[in-house]
Amino acid sequence: MTEISSxxxxxxxxxxxxxSFALRFVFIGLIGDRQMPEWALRHLRYTxxxxxxGLVAPLVVWPPATGGSxxxxxxxxxxxxxxxxxxxxxxxxxxxxxxxxxxxLLYLLG
Amino acid sequence: xxxxxxxxxxxxxxxxxxxxxxIPFGMLFGVVSAEAGLNMFEALSFSVVVIAGEAQFTALQxxxxxxxxxxxxxxxxxxxxxxxxxSASLTPHVGPAPLWQRAIIAYFTIDQSYACAIAAYERxxxxxxxxxxxxxxxxxxxxxxxxxxxxxxxAWVGSGIxxxxxxxxxxxxxxxxxxxxxxxTGAHRAAALMSVVLSLTFAFLPYNLGLLVAGLGAMITGxxxxxxxxxxxxxxxxTPQEAK
Numbered sequence: 001m002t003e004i005s006s007x008x009x010x011x012x013x014x015x016x017x018x019x020s021f022a023l024r025f026v027f028i029g030l031i032g033d034r035q036m037p038e039w040a041l042r043h044l045r046y047t048x049x050x051x052x053x054g055l056v057a058p059l060v061v062w063p064p065a066t067g068g069s070x071x072x073x074x075x076x077x078x079x080x081x082x083x084x085x086x087x088x089x090x091x092x093x094x095x096x097x098x099x100x101x102x103x104x105l106l107y108l109l110g
Numbered sequence: 111x112x113x114x115x116x117x118x119x120x121x122x123x124x125x126x127x128x129x130x131x132x133i134p135f136g137m138l139f140g141v142v143s144a145e146a147g148l149n150m151f152e153a154l155s156f157s158v159v160v161i162a163g164e165a166q167f168t169a170l171q172x173x174x175x176x177x178x179x180x181x182x183x184x185x186x187x188x189x190x191x192x193x194x195x196x197s198a199s200l201t202p203h204v205g206p207a208p209l210w211q212r213a214i215i216a217y218f219t220i221d222q223s224y225a226c227a228i229a230a231y232e233r234x235x236x237x238x239x240x241x242x243x244x245x246x247x248x249x250x251x252x253x254x255x256x257x258x259x260x261x262x263x264x265a266w267v268g269s270g271i272x273x274x275x276x277x278x279x280x281x282x283x284x285x286x287x288x289x290x291x292x293x294x295t296g297a298h299r300a301a302a303l304m305s306v307v308l309s310l311t312f313a314f315l316p317y318n319l320g321l322l323v324a325g326l327g328a329m330i331t332g333x334x335x336x337x338x339x340x341x342x343x344x345x346x347x348x349t350p351q352e353a354k
Contacts (some may be wrong), residue, residue: 003147004173011179012169012186013152017159019187025216027198033206039333040198046301046332047199047325048228051192052289053302054309054324055221056282061310065278074279081283085290091229094287095127102279 073105117234117241121248124226127284131222132256134277135163140264142167146174153265157258162220164318165190188317195325196224203231204246206239215243218250225288232292296339301332 036044060078062068081098085091115123136157143153148170160166169186177185196219204215226249231242293299305328312320 004176008173008179008182009148009152012173012182013156013159015179015183016165016169016186019183020160020162020165020190020193021217023187023190023193024197024219025213026194027201028204028212028216028219029197029209031198031201031205032209032212036202041202042333042336043329044199044202045336046298046329047195048225049289049292049298049302050305050328050332051195051321051325052221052225052285052292052305054305054321054328055192056285056289057306057309058313058320059279059282060286062313063278065276074282077279078282078286081286082290085287086293087290089291091124091287091291092127094290095283098283098287102276102283106276 073102073109076105077102117230117237117245118248120230121226121245121250122252124230125222125249125252127287128222128226128253129256130277131280131284132253133260134275134280136257136260137264137267139163139166139170140261140266141268142170143261144265144268146170148265150262150265154258154262157261161217161254161257162190162193163257168317185317188319191318191322192325193219195329199228200224203227203242204239207243211243215246218246218254220250220253221285222253223250225285229288229292232294295336297332297335300335301328304328304331 056078060075061070063071063074065071066074077098080101081094084097085094088094139157140150140153143156144150148156156166156170160169165186168189169182172182172185197216200215200219204212207215223246227242227246230245230249231237234241237245289302293302305324308324308327309320312323314320315323
């Protein structure tokens with residue numbers, strides 16, 4: 001593998017930095033205080049529950065740590081975390097329960 | 111978890127669990143950078159300027175494969191497109207804040223800070239704009255500097271955290287734990303379910319575009335179910351948003 005050229009590296013660092021900032025700033029910075037239409041707000045209310053589950057679902061079903069093959073401890077840990085979080089509404093309790101499930105099952109099945 | 115603690119303290123507390131996420135992944139990025147021939151300053155600059163783990167890993171991987179710079183940028187920015195959705199979602203809450211504060215919030219908008227903030231804003235509808243800004247800063251003041259420090263440490267030490275700790279699963283567990291309490295209404299639950307189904311169905315798409323499809327599809331689902339629930343409940347009942 002040949003070295004990454006300094007020019008390419010810094011072009012990517014600066015370009016990606018500016019581009020990422022632009023994506024993060026586009027609404028918060030440019031719309032600011034102006035009222036958004038009701039239909040837009042109605043969709044935006046669901047942004048978090050629309051993105052976060054989609055972000056993690058593939059990581060639970062096909063964990064990179066196992067080379068993408070189905071892993072019972074990770075799937076069960078995910079289910080326990082969701083159930084505890086949903087019922088108790090306590091994020092920390094859900095994290096602790098999920099981590100305990102994961103470690104216990106990895107120990108028992110590993 | 112309605113608490114009387116000040117917004118900044120709540121932010122600090124809510125940010126704490128993410129230490130278990132940020133340290134291993136920051137170190138991993140440092141290690142991968144060192145392996146790709148970056149020095150510590152370059153690795154650290156990457157994390158400070160870009161501050162987006164997944165996009166950084168994508169860009170670095172493509173750089174080592176000597177993919178043309180333009181394609182590296184396009185691919186890594188595609189991975190980051192969800193940030194624009196976060197930006198839109200935060201706007202009704204912190205839009206009235208001064209521009210410099212919004213610029214700082216924009217810079218620090220990552221999955222973790224966004225997830226903490228939106229959950230806290232829904233829990234505390236009485237918060238003022240400044241309360242919301244303070245909460246956001248409280249949540250990032252631990253997470254983001256640790257991302258820089260961990261990157262530098264990984265690049266310097268040249269090795270990450272042992273695999274046996276299964277810290278790869280820290281990301282799913284923290285995000286799932288945050289999602290649980292967010293599933294307040296049928297519309298939220300329908301959106302989350304649609305997100306899972308679509309992200310698994312479209313996982314084959316390159317550059318994380320499957321997540322974008324899932325996000326848009328799930329937002330439409332949430333909005334449509336909300337409308338349907340409102341119509342079914344009749345005009346006198348409060349909307350799910352007002353019923354908090």
